[in-house]
Amino acid sequence: MAHPHGWVDYRITVMIDDDQRVTALKQSWKMDPFQSLTMIEGLESAEGQESMPERLDALGHEIAANLPTQHYLTHVYDGDQELVLGGIEDYTTQLHNDRVEFSFIVTLASPPPLSESLHWQVFDDSYFIEFLYDDQTEHPIELVNAPPQCRGEVIHADPDPAVVASVSVIDVTGDTPDGVGRLFSDTGVIKCHDP
Template structure:
């Protein structure tokens, strides 16, 4: 299942505190989506198992960079495709090769954070653009809770963004998801029909 082994026993298996910065070019066009995903403590510790430390007890930068490169490469697979969709007029836009991938370890918090940037193959100048970030299999649960979780970088003054969280799941659906074992990669059809709609949407409007 996608790019990091699971350590939990239910859906979701992993929790991510996310941030997204929408980058604009000199012509005022939406050009890239820079994201930072901060993993929960259990997933972070599990991912670091077997990774050597230096004499100062720190993880080596080259090893963390290798981890970042591997994760971003796996995220590019068709099933996940970076868990990100940018659409204008209902049409999905294509991404170029990811860049600026890095992994940082916060020892005090006990959490890893992956950062990467998705450039659009063709920057777009549009009055309306929608960015969806989500895992339709609900293997990963995202949260955009920080006040600066969504920002615009280099946007024209006439552009604004609004974050819309997914709807909350009812208790019965949550119980059914929690009963699914970690080794089961695919959700039952009726549950998948629900979870694939749990998008974290960022609406960009330029007047």
């Protein structure tokens, strides 16, 4: 009954252009088995003659339309400064082993140079849904077009035990403090060693 009420396993691909600027984050969100089952049952019971792929496309359109109102659940920083996001491109919704997976690209409005000062978090501000890097994949963060000495790393969240205790008693109808989701969010970073 306590927060969170849904879980998403996710992967990030950092898109880097030929000028070594970070242009976008490609994300794949895999919904937890129960949430996926609920979504699939809803799609199967909907009226109409659409095929399941068509219904998944409609679900993806609905998710994509809602994300801008929630800052795409994505926060990218250069040092302490939060960067402005551009928008969503190339989203798809598919089933993988009975789990709904939503993939999309969120662009950066002004692509910054590739740097170790860049970092990002994916979270639901209300902590209704918890986002966790996909531990079933060897590389939950990949860099495309980066120098060979650079790689992505995950810094796992380490929230204060008192915060964990206070959030664990909030039920499905309860309100969470603003910004609590960030306290439980892992951070993606870029690390580059000397060649």
